[in-house]
Each structure stands twice: as C-alpha cells, then as structure tokens.
Amino acid sequence: MWYSATKVGITEIDMDHSNIDTMLQLYFSDRIPKTYLEQIIRSLIRHFDHEEEVIAGLGREFPADHKLEHARLSQLFEEMLAAWKANELNGNDAAEEVRSLLLLHVVEFDVQLGQSSG
Helix, strand or coil: CHHHHCCCCCHHHHHHHHHHHHHHHHHHCCCCCHHHHHHHHHHHHHHHHHHHHHHHHCCCCCCHHHHHHHHHHHHHHHHHHHHHHCCCCCHHHHHHHHHHHHHHHHHHHHHHHHHCCC
16 A cells, blocks of 8 residues: 555545555455446546645645646546557556556655645
8 A cells, every 4th residue: 555655644635545546456456347447547537636626725726737747647547548448458557557657646746735735
C-alpha cells in the first residue's frame, strides 16, 4: 500500500488515494472481475477533478502545472482504457501502469499540495 508512505496531509485527497490503491489491490488479487479495471480508471480520472475541487474549497488556487498534468494523465488513461477495450493492451499491464503513474504523480505533484496547506 503505497499511499501510507506518501500521504498528502489533506484528508479528502488521502482518502481518494487510499480508495484507488485498495481498488488496484483488489484487482491484482483477483477478488474482483477484471472488467472492474474500467471503474478503477474512471474513478482515478474523477479523483483529479475532486482534488482540484478540494483545493478550491480550501480557498487556494490549484497550481497550473498540476492541472495540466491532470489533463495529460486523464488523456493517457482514456487511451489506455480504449486500448484495453480493443484487446490491444493486457489488463494487468494497464493496471500496473496506472499504479506506477499514480504513485509518481502523488510524489511529484500531490505531496506539494499538503506542504502548502499550512
């Protein structure tokens, strides 16, 4: 569970990360149908909007470079989802890529949101 080592310090955002990580863990454990991958990816894309809303709700401006990264990742995840649906991409490979990209995003971008919340 990567999220416990990379907490942002903003409860709503940390909860989203925890939930997405849990969904990915369940996917890899074969305890949910492989078709659930679409729900995981859609949840992650919704999370990006939610994260921006949370920061706005704190009365802070969301960093422009972070917002651009959300748009880039959302596009990439949509493309991955389309490739998976077309049987051009293995579900486990897609899920592993999603997990890696999310962790990298949290470390490079999201942690800064918590550092500037004080």
